[in-house]
Amino acid sequence: MLTRWRLCVRVLATGLLLLQDDAGSEEVNFHYTEGKRVVLYCEKSDQLWTKDSKPFSAINNSLAEITNTAGGYTKLKIRKLKPEDAGIYACGNTKFKIEVHEPRNLTAIRRELTVPWSKSAKLSCIFANKDDRRSSLFVRWYFRGKNEEKEIQVLPSKRYSIYWHKAKKQCTLIVRNVEKLDEGNYKCAGGPLDNLKEAEDIIHLNISGIAPQMQKGLPKILEKNEGDNVSLTCGASGFPPPTFTWFREQVMLDQGRELMLRNVTKADSGAFACVARNENGNATHTWKLSINVLNYEQEVLRESTVQPHAREESTTSGGTATVLQTSVWSFLLLVMALQL
Template identity: 25%
Template sequence: MLSFCFLLAGAQSGTTNIMADPQEPIEGENVTLTPATVPANSISCRWYQGTDPGKNLILIYYLPPLTWQTTGPGFTGRETGNSDCSLRITDLKTSDSGVYTLEMERPGALEMGTADIVVSEVVSKPTLSISSNPFPREHKDSLQLTCNTRATRANVIWLLNGKPVGSSSRIQFSNHNRTLAIQQVLRRDDGNYQCQVFNKMSDGLYVPVIYGPDPPAIVPSKNAYYEHSDIKLFCVADAFPGVRYTWFFNGKSCGSGAELALRDVSRAQSGNYTCQAINLLSRNTASAALEILVACE
């Protein structure tokens, strides 16, 4: 990132534009700050960090025919001046971010300019970790995920199934967005989580939310049949993971599985048929009942 501002230092002062190459420097790389023009008869180029000329002097480069350089307290050994009044900084650190000011002195006049550079961190691929139950139960458990990154100024973005995760009364971010906490998970929180740090994306971490069974449905809902009919009843309940179905006739077990088949029924088979669904992981249950009447033909 690069922004410019210009300073005016009296009636005999001018301003110049300073360009950075590259415009978005990264730590470990180099950057060169170059003024757009160097006034004729310029004597020296004075570079310092910040906007106060009395502080953080980096160097003064004297132009031909003198061509020599003196350094100040802001010099780190990584800065070099040049005859075009440019400043080259090598092996950039994030601490090099900030405003740099150039003063170009010539007889009776001073030309100035500033450049603001931001040195971005080198970011490796982040990783995800989970510090809560990896199989949270709907309405009961919480979920906590951490985006692990060494970036100290990380801008962390969370995604669920490729879409940004926003904060709410249930969903909170902490530790500079590195931690995602979801209270009392819902089934819509199920899915593939990722975190993004700058332009680096973590691998996905799939978090299944254990829910259900919801109240089952018995189909068909028809409840009157003639003797010697064949009856097929189906039980359906929404849940994750799958459910086990058990059928009861007047309170006694009469079958298992989603389908109950009754063949050549008699009047003695009139009564209450109940389907019970049990979540195989949470062991939660839900039931539905159908009263069936078998009549004479």
């Protein structure tokens, strides 16, 4: 049973923080993981070490060593802690309470994950220790890309969310709308607050590509009049983003998402195809373009209907007057055409 401490704090030259009780004895509490090394210091070199009030000898522990330092201290070092090394070590009025816990096991639920481009990736790590009486557990996430040497910490943002399930001791990282740049190693590192990297594991995230897919509802037949401008757009998506190549009767015309034909004639009639390609495949869509040749009367009528009526508004002190002007020239052409 530990005694109640009064406010008296001293720091040794070794950096250990000693709390002193009302009787003048000092005690330090340590939590160690099995297999770790511990070094304890005593202010007086002529004092013997005890463990749980019984004399302690390094002869009984092949991994323990007791030496005197140049500063007049006695040093007790245990190179590799075992569960049986737990207890209260004392040297004079100085006491050290050592607790030894099993190595913490932070394990990835899946160490390799493949997610389609633009979807969400869910990465989870879980603490396997069933009995944990220590302070609260914490987990941090780190990312290192395929071609990067350094890792960066992943913090919550619009694309990243981190969830902690206390009952399951499970931490989950969600990466939204994944891209190729998100491919790489994600490390979950955690432990108690005083040792956040006590345990760790790595998850490798792969981003799978998507073959090009044509947009639904693209027209297959286009009818245009001679002299029109025709714009064809290749509506395809995929990952990596596809390239676009245009063909007419198996002859390559151009590259790019859009093909523009200006002032078309009857000779421009025919089949136009767009091929979208990436490393995962290709997709093709074909338009059949039909060009109508207008006769003289149709051309005049077309010009008269296309020509917009000009509207002119003038504002006076007495109000607003609107004057509608009609294209006289278009009207005369129509009359001449009808008389022929």
